[in-house]
Amino acid sequence: MRKLINAPADVVSDALRGLAAAHPSLRVDAASGTVRRADAPRPGKVGLVSGGGSGHEPLHAGFVGHGMLDAACAGEVFTSPVPDQIIAATMAVHGGAGVLLVVKNYTGDILNFRMAAELAEDEDIEVATVVVDDDVAVEDSTFTAGRRGTGATLFVEKIAGALAEEGADLGAVAAAAREVNERSRSFGVALSPCTVPASGEPTFELGPxxxxxxxxxxxxxxxxxVKAGTAAEIVDASLSAIDADMPVAGAELLVLVNGMGGTPLIEQYVAYAEAARWLEGHGASVVRPLVGPFVTSLExxxxxxxxxRLTPELTRLWDAPVQTPALRWGR
Amino acid sequence: MRKLINAPADVVSDALRGLAAAHPSLRVDAASGTVRRADAPRPGKVGLVSGGGSGHEPLHAGFVGHGMLDAACAGEVFTSPVPDQIIAATMAVHGGAGVLLVVKNYTGDILNFRMAAELAEDEDIEVATVVVDDDVAVEDSTFTAGRRGTGATLFVEKIAGALAEEGADLGAVAAAAREVNERSRSFGVALSPCTVPASGEPTFELGPxxxxxxxxxxxxxxxxxVKAGTAAEIVDASLSAIDADMPVAGAELLVLVNGMGGTPLIEQYVAYAEAARWLEGHGASVVRPLVGPFVTSLExxxxxxxxxRLTPELTRLWDAPVQTPALRWGR
Structure with missing residues (x-):
């Protein structure tokens, strides 16, 4: 697959340059690979910092803004940001009330965010960390000890971000983030591989x-x-795996059908139609749907x-205003 | 490429089912393939109706809502909606002040929207039509007499929709739509073909x-x-073609860098970085940027x-509140 890039080594810095030019509400430091809200730090507000490898856009920089993240750190493609990036972002948004680090459960991310948290404590910044590990597909992987952090990262960042915006303290914001992670599950299906620019080779091979x-x-x-199936079969495999791990019957659900980057929106809506039908047939109620490419894997x-599984309080926080490049509603 | 669908014949109706389930603000009539605002018709408001072949999502149904379209008609993939769909949508949103039909310049669309306009007049509905033909690449094509309608369709629908929302009459809304089209140009580059589900074959072949x-x-x-180039070369080719047709020096521009469906967002931001630099270097000022997959071509x-080329009035209308599945800002 041909890529719309200049050179593999410049993809992340070029994209950050584009992000800065397209979104005046963001402050992009291309040198450190960090993106923050123009109005950060906000005195007395808990700061929310996340980040991870690039290639998952709009995650995370597209979720920086009012009601969500204060800053995001962009690593190289599929590579954790380094501790220097994370501590730079943490210090840039610290408003005196501490900083919550939202970390997807990958070995490199865990290590580097932990080192950054230690550096922050040396600077007398109170830090809490929440690890997102929502993917029910595998218990360990080549990138992970334990479950991987995937789509629920968006839920955690949105809901914790809303609570921080309201002025809650670090303990409460961290507790809400953990609660969202514990109540969330994900399962993904690939119909094609992707190609990391620096390698130029597909990450795996799939027969037609x-x-x-x-x-x-x-x-x-x-x-x-397995043999490629219909949208209904793909959604059934995904939701059956989720339901086996966390039964959905009787639940009020926030549901994301997420395109992986190369699947067109028309197909994402086909999949959402099947998800809505499956969940209704299994006694769950979808009260907050979301469809789109939010947590991607290149193309x-x-x-x-x-x-x-929402609660009234989590629903209220999900509905709270958010103004970021990729997610915006409310006032 | 594998597709996330059930059966080729069901793609559009399945996607409409998903759209209906995901967006309670829309009323989807899957039988007629039309999507309208839940609050339409609005007495005294000019109705805006568009539509076209499916496979370009979020265009058009994703732009139905406050401040933009009142209704959209979804044809089969890459196939014009039929007159029955267009007249059904027109009658469903007619609030007594007439209806503007926004039509992309493709032979089938022109013909079918014209027939629908005649049917509307038989029903004593005042109708105006604006044809979008912003693509500078070719003068005629296999699908078109004259230039093709592409990315500027979004500009036309947003700006005319804002004016209609303010209560302007049909003549004024149609004039604004034509003005936007006349002041807009587009140019696209493909790095891969796409595959229409019903055919199962790529629309063309590209070497690696x-x-x-x-x-x-x-x-x-x-x-x-041509030989595949860098993002900078691709953007240079695109903007040079646009600039040769409509010089941009000295202009205040609304700029869309639009992903075609299978290009990840990180690459769209790389392209936007190059577009911003090119335009600045050629004496244009980008005052309203937009980056994302808004007018797509499957995968x-x-x-x-x-x-x-904005004017102060067009900028004001662009900035006006819009609340649709795919474009939302303001109150």
Missing amino acids: DEMELGIGIHGEPGRER MAGCMVSVC | DEMELGIGIHGEPGRER MAGCMVSVC
């Missing part, structure tokens, strides 16, 4: 009639390679389904 | 080191097949650049 169930967001292996074709 | 300059949104041929990889 194959799909990979339980894929991660880096092209790492999933649960099983991988396929989709991921993420669900969160 | 080739790209197609001046592509349309149906995989129809462009200007020229085609590549991008389209669209520009509109």
Whole structure:
């Protein structure tokens, strides 16, 4: 697959340059690979910092703004940001009330955010960390000890961000973030691999009639390679895996049908139609739907389904105003 | 490429089912393939109706809502909606002040919207039509007499929609729509073909080191097949073609860097960085940027650049509140 880039080594810095030019509400430091809200730090507000490898856009920089993240750190493609980036972002948004680090559960990310948290404490910045590990597909992977962090990262960042915006303290914001993670599950299916620019080779090979169930967001292996199925079969495999891990019957759900980057929106809506039907048939109520490419894997074709068992308070926080490049509603 | 669908014949109706389930603000009539605002018709408001072949999502149904379209008609993939759909949508949103039909310049669309306009007049509904033909790449194509309608359709629908929302009459709304079209130009580049589900074959073949300059949104041929270039070269080719047709020096521009469906967002931002630099270097000022997959061609990889020479009034209307699935800002 041909890429719309200048050179593999420049993809992340070029994209950050584009992000800065397109979104005056953001402050982009291309040198450190960090993106923050123009109005950060806000005195007395808990800061929210996340980040991870690039290639998952709009995650995370597209979620920086009112009601969501204060800053995001962009690593190289599919590579954790380094501790220097994370501590720079943390210090840039610290408003005196501490900083919550939202970390997807990948070995490199865990390590580097932990080092950054230690550096922050040396600077007398109170830091809490929440690890997102919502993917039910595999228990360990080539990138992970334990479950991977995927689509629910958006839920955690949105809901914790809303609570921080309201002035809650670090303990409360961290507790809400953990609650969202515990109540969320995801499962992804790949219909094609993706190609990391620096390698130029697809992350894996799929036959023309194959799909990979339980894929991660880096092209790492999933649960099983099977004969390619219909949208209904793909959604059934995804939601059955989720339901086996966290029953959905009787729940009020936030549901994300997420395009992986190379699947057109028309197909994402086909998948959402099947997800809505499946969940209704299994006694769940979808009260907050979201469809679109929010947590991607470069140009991988396929989709991921993420669900969160809402509570009235989590629903209220989900509905709270958000103004970011990729997610915006309310006032 | 594997597709996330059930059956080729069901793609559009399945996607409409998903759209209805995901967006309670819309009323979707899957039988007639029409989507309208839940609050339409609004007495005294000019209705805005558009539509076209499916496969370009979020265009058009994703632009139905406050401040933009009142209704959209979804044809089969890359196939014009039929007159029955268009007249059904027109009658559903007619609030007594007439209806503006926004039509992309493709032979089938022109014919079918014209027939629908005649049917509307038989029903004593005043109708005006604006044809969007912003693509500078080719003068005629396999789908078109004259220039093709592409990315500027979004500009026309947003700005005319804002004026209609303010209560302007049909003549004024139609005049604004035509003004936007006249002040807008687009140029697209494909890095891959796309595959219409019903055919199962790519719309064209590209070698691994080739790209197609001046592509349309149906995989129809462009200007020229050349050796694949960098993002900077692709943007230079696009903006040079636009600038040769409508000089941008001294203009205040609305600029869309539009992903074609299969190109990840990180690459769209790389392209936007180059577009911003090119335009600044050529004496234009980008006052309203937009980056994302808004007018797509299934899973085609590549991008389209669209520009509109704004006036203070057009800028005001662009900034007016809009609340649709795919475009939302303001109150």
